[in-house]
Amino acid sequence: MKPRILYFDIRGRAEPLRLLLEDVGVEFTDHQVTLEQWPEIRDSTPFGRMPVYSEGELEIPESFAIMHYLGRKHGLLGADEAARVRCDVTIEAWRDYSNRVANTFGALSTSQSAREAFVETEQPALLADLEAFYLANPSGAPFWAGDSPTIADYAAFHLIEGVAGRFPELFTRLVGLQKFYEQFSQRPRIRAYLASSRRPTALFYGPNGKIYPHEPPKVD
Numbered sequence: 001m002k003p004r005i006l007y008f009d010i011r012g013r014a015e016p017l018r019l020l021l022e023d024v025g026v027e028f029t030d031h032q033v034t035l036e037q038w039p040e041i042r043d044s045t046p047f048g049r050m051p052v053y054s055e056g057e058l059e060i061p062e063s064f065a066i067m068h069y070l071g072r073k074h075g076l077l078g079a080d081e082a083a084r085v086r087c088d089v090t091i092e093a094w095r096d097y098s099n100r101v102a103n104t105f106g107a108l109s110t111s112q113s114a115r116e117a118f119v120e121t122e123q124p125a126l127l128a129d130l131e132a133f134y135l136a137n138p139s140g141a142p143f144w145a146g147d148s149p150t151i152a153d154y155a156a157f158h159l160i161e162g163v164a165g166r167f168p169e170l171f172t173r174l175v176g177l178q179k180f181y182e183q184f185s186q187r188p189r190i191r192a193y194l195a196s197s198r199r200p201t202a203l204f205y206g207p208n209g210k211i212y213p214h215e216p217p218k219v220d
């Protein structure tokens with residue numbers, strides 16, 4: 001039986017998992033749940049949250065636990081200790097960035113002035129630090145950790161795509177991140193997935209509904 005990802009009909013926390021499975025060529029069922037369907041499904045999930053990954057008898061909640069499981073299974077955790085450390089650091093640093101974005105744009109309680117401050121000051125600084133870390137990969141290969149793909153690349157790719165779509169001016173200044181993004185998107189199975197209709201179009205849910213990659217952020 002094919003493995004299954006259960007998640008909302010958005011990219012969100014499931015997208016790095018989808019990108020990984022696509023890239024390694026594993027066929028999977030991508031069960032996309034609408035907001036309306038969710039209340040009926042919630043109680044059947046381990047923590048009342050998604051994503052949930054299933055493979056036969058194995059059921060894994062928590063997106064990072066799933067990511068690490070798939071990383072172990074498909075040899076995507078780094079080829080040596082230095083790469084494994086860079087992989088972990090990359091995952092954590094992008095997780096912090098993603099939490100800041102979610103708190104800023106996904107929460108009704110965030111004020112407009114806090115959103116402005118994030119976009120003008122904090123976000124460029126966070127991304128510049130991430131870019132510097134990427135460029136310091138000693139291998140010089142177009143990956144975040146060592147000279148082969150790791151789970152960090154799928155996590156970073158998904159979040160960089162959000163920057164490219166929603167903050168294009170900022171993205172043009174982040175030449176290193178652009179280079180990674182362009183090279184990674186040319187991997188044959190990734191390219192096929194990006195062009196496919198099976199991919200959800202929305203990035204995530206904001207307080208007023210779905211947020212799309214090319215929708216500019218509302219900061220005023």
Ligand SMILES: N[C@@H](CCC(=O)N[C@@H](CS)C(=O)NCC(=O)O)C(=O)O
Pocket residue numbers: 012013042048049050051061062063064
């Ligand atoms: N730490 C969890 C967080 C999961 C989570 O917050 N999922 C959200 C969607 S992104 C959810 O299921 N929300 C529905 C709800 O809370 O009712 C993970 O990384 O998987």
